[in-house]
Amino acid sequence: MTKYSILFVSLGLLLGTSCEKLVETESPYLDQDAYFQNEAEVLASLNEGYRILAFGEVMGGNTWLASELMADNINGSNLSGDFKAYHTHNTGIFIGFTRGIWQQNFAAVGEINRLLAGKANANLPQALDDEVTGSALFVRAFVHFEMVRLFAQPYGYTSDNSHLGIPYRDAWGVDPQPRLTVDEVYTKIIDDLNTAIALLPEQSTISAAHANRWAAKALLAQVYFQMNDYSNAHSLAQEIVDMGPYYLVDSIGGRFDEMMTTEDILVQPDGGGFNSGANWQGHYRNDNGTPTIRMSESVYVEATANTLDLRGQQWFTESGNNIFLNKANGSNDLFHPVLHLTEVLLIKAESAAILGLTAEAENDVNQIIVRAGMTPVSGLSNSDLISLIRSQRRLEMVGEGNRLHDLKRIAVSENQNLFINGAPWDCPGMVVQFPDDELNGNPGMPANEEGGC
């Protein structure tokens, strides 16, 4: 053993402290608590919430398509894969289509929940702070309303709505949340919307593509309408129709334009990196190839029953055995309407008819009927009038994700034996199964019943 060995051991010990400085790395990201320092950062987060809401998986097309696939507007005979599983009411936990819908809808909620948790640091002026809060709560309510309708049996399925709904994400956090009852979910949706209505201005100071008070009211009207609470639905719809700054467009296709239209209550603008509504157009459009989605015989018959009906003439193409929806044809740069006066008017009309306000209902639905090229109706029995309004609702908003929820709403209140696309309205498969990635992160959460219909 020589001095070298000693030297060596000491050298080894010296080297034992390797230089951490050389491997220090700045994170390219900001922690949540370091973000939200100013107004711009808060608004960027809010904008991101709305941008996600316009993604293809969300309002950009798939969330609507999910419900359409399960209802009776679509001819599913050539569908395969995920779409087939939806159409046959057999969604399982491994449906990629569901994963996208679930996660992206909730990504919007996650974004605005972080915003709500962190925005205090930015010390916004009170008015802006109120609007940001209201605008965020609108997003939260919007998503939960879409999700509870897809992933749970409808409101009214049990008399006290104690059947399981979905988790309600009302605060930022990564912990699993239990499924609340449908009653609890609707209560939270209504609470969020009422707060939003209180906080939002009549006209958004942020942009026309952010929710204002009317948008929150229109959404709340939809919620009450879905709950078969026609009185609340009616009064909200009436307020919007009478006092809101919205006008019906002249033509049936006028709602789909390369700009905001007079009846858009909430619209997703095109540009800035994405085509809003591109997925929706992609599913249906037949002007640049053969689309995956073909329309059902029943909706086509309904649309063409009156030869004057412009929707029958303009929105459908019959080609061989196939019926395509033309509604989504046209420019790639269409603004994508999410809440609009046509729907509010139809909510008002149907609610009024159910509440016995026949004249009002007739007047409302005639605006739609006339715009569709037909002659106005009068003197119909109440039940015929309701049927007519429902038919108008089906045709006017075909492809826009309403049909399944409308049928379930009607089944709850009027027809416990209703079949939707060949299956009982309340069978297990009529509810979308949760995706595996929610269940994996939330192991205690009961999945929906499987086994189709």
Add this chain to the structure above:
Amino acid sequence: MPRIYLLGVLLTLFTGSLFGQGSISGVVVDENDDPTYGAAVKIIELERSALTDLDGVFFFDDIPEGRYLISIESLGYDKIVQSVNVGPDAAVAMGSISLMENIELTEEIVVVGYGVSKKRDIVGAITKIDGDDASDALGNSFEANLQGKAAGVQVLQSSGIAGSGARIRIRGTGSITSGGDPLYVVDGIPITQDPFINGSEGGQNYNPLSTINPNDIESIEILKDASAAAIYGSRGANGVVLITTKKGKTKKPKWNYNSNLGFSGLAVDITDDYLTTSEWIQLNQEAWENDGNVGRAPLPGGMSYDDLPAEDYDWFDALLRKGIKQEHNLSVAFGKEKLDVYASFNYLNTESYQVGNNFERLAGRLNLGYTPIKWFNVNLRSSLSQGLNNRVSQAWDGGLGTAESTLLPFYSVDSFQYATGQRNPLFKTNYLDWNTLELRTINNLTLAITPVKNLQIKAFGGLDYMDLRDSRLEDSLWTLTDVFSKLDQKNITNYMVNGTVDYRTDFWENHTLSLLGGWEYQQSTTVGEFTEIKNALGHIYNTMEVYDSPNADTTVTEYDDNQWRFTSSLFRLNYNFKDKLIVNMNHRIDASSKFGRDRKTGHFPGLGLAYIMSEDSWLANSDKISFLKVRASVGRTGNADIPYDAQFGGYSPGSSSNIYAGQPIVSYASLPNSQLAWETTWTTDAGIEVGFLRDRITAELGYYNKITRDAIIFVRIPTSTGQAGYFDNIAQIRNRGVEFMITSRNLVGDRFSWRTDLNLTHNRNKVIDVGTAQPDALAGSGDTRVIEGMPMGVNYLVRFSHVDPDNGLPVFLDADGNETYEWSEENRVPVGNVQPKVVGGLTNTFTIGQNLEIEILGTFTIGGNIYDDAAKRQLGVWTEWNMQRDILNRWTGPGDVNAIYPRLTRNSTTYGGMGSEWFYNTDQWLYDASYFRLKKLAIKYSLPNKLFANKSWIAGCDVGFTTINLFTIAAYRRDPEIVRDLDGPQAMNLSPNVTYLTPPQERTFNFSVNVNF
């Protein structure tokens, strides 16, 4: 002894009288007068050689009169040269010739991390593979050729598509979400090796090892246990593959030219496995009628029956071809006193069996060693290579995969598009010009000084630079709009510097101590961008200048810079007592930018002991046991194969050009984890190495137990948070196994010798802990999962029971084993195992006469399962896919008790719970994975030297014929050697043996000429 003499004399007399020429015979013995088996005896003037037999006897006949020099060499002994005079018809008996043992010569040198060691002094589990073995399968990159050569090493070539890589697992898989590949170190530098650098575009992962010229490799050492791999610290847990390139050794320049010409086809024929038009039409009708329909069943896309062709189109014929392969390699090497040089040039062009697909490599290398003065040495190793891969879509993305699935035999090979909207893959090949070009240079420079005896100080700098360009030119005839050119470009600069001090001292008597200390820094930076040009004139990199000014038709997206860094200290102590007891201690300290800020630094110690019992007096004189070593080691290694930014998360302000309604947005990247760090593996290893009959038979038996703690998984959180989860060190995995290797020279003789090498590995993998992760939280491709108590990648499937003979419906088993008509996710159970029980390789090498050598390598797998993930479509619900021919065994009517598959139906819901045709995952698609494959049959003939007697410039020449994958015996009908090319490491770890239209391996036939001059 007299008996042997007598035999020699008799032989001499006999042959001498027979041929009327002289002969030479003799007996070679060792210092104990025991016969030496296998010694090489040469008559230098006649260039004839022979090996001694079991009795030490050698014999040459047919010797013309003259004086000859006879040289005798045997491994471990000094070479002897003696002269003999042979008279006319004389039988010369040289008698007993004694060899003297030479320790220095015996010692095979093995490369270990940061140095070399004598093989007998290795205390860990290291397998050395000769460079020649790495270069013998034309077209594959070197790592694929390790298959069947080393115990503990599982090699699966991914497919027969040109340029594909192999999946290598050393002693099992110890990682779930992080990479499971070993660390590849070329001449001292851990190289860029990420197989997911380009994702899995076209159904193929890019293979960053493909540009390395296998002919340049001198040796490959595989470090398997912790005492060997701990010196690589946080990157050693998956094993380390050390690649050492050649250097010049002989004084006289040695030139070598090697040329190969070959062709390739499918290793396993699948072309007859699918339905013909008439069968398809018949079954389509049957499915239609089974569903209660009447009339003629609709054809895909509303095709008319009148459009059906009179004869089937042969899609396999259209998409397959005989691939032509060629390789030329020229090298020169010499080593003089001060300077040694190795230089080479390599050209390879290997076409696969799929039309339009080839890989072309150009590679040059210069290795220089210069020792101007005794105490100073400089060493340069430098390679420059280019790999050009002409890509095709395959598997799920097109090509052969479509011929097996979505192309029906009545779709015309001449049509662009079919009624279903599907396009012809041949047109895709023609109209999509797609190539991946890699430019690569791997270099290092070492300066070594030896200021005093036994002390060496080294400074090392290494650079691995990769320029990867994936370029597509999409013709307007394919896009139906404009011509698009797309270039995906990545540059990776990976450099390393280190300094080491090495000291060796002998003290007292019989004690030797070697010490190594060092410090190291490594950094790898990836930059890149994606360019897309509308109305392009050609590949972007060829026409770059045209697009100098950005315009509306050009979009450029820059990738985020990706950089990781390591700084390390390393220390090794090696103690040797009397060449009998060897102790090895390693310690490495790694800090890395990849590790979370709260866990920056890790310590990785390793300790190994070996005792060479054959040095003990009681064994030293044994006749039978010539070598006996026992060894044991324990140590801790890590795996740091995680993304450079896995620890980070949060808001990414200003990173996105996206806006909403004209206003800026911010995006939330992911959830951070400042605790994220390396995975830790504790390995214990024990082994016994033994040599019998003067090492005529050598064997090694090893046992290992590897426990990986802190294995990284993606911890799932509910996606209703808007996030999917985060990376964390959670899981625990055990790999425990036994390795066995044996080499036996069964027959040794002048005219015929036969050697057998066998290796076997049994590995048992078990997932010990995955925290709270549910089975579906850790999924691989094809329904493989990570489940506590099960081997990693266990198949998680509904069990199929039988076809109900009465109604033809499939009957499944629920989770409790009761029969049910309902398929349900809730009835999935762990069944099957994608990891085999035993893998191995068996090589038999025959040497016939002086010039002919035949090598036969068989590789085999025993146990385990293959999951055919496409079978649910090809043997399940009737759709517009073609079906595996086995579907003919479907239920045909009530009372059909022999049906293997259920009644045909076009409605997935006919089978209970089947939401769509994609749901049909059951254990019916699990197959036994056992197979035996004749991996390699190589015949080499060395032309007799007398042919070159007058050509002094030629030193030798051999010609050869090699065939790879000549035949396969397997339970599974397709190729049983499967790795799907996949998007990321988790699927690669969990889903070997899962096929989804995965292309088969190649069968190649190859002719070679090898000239030394």
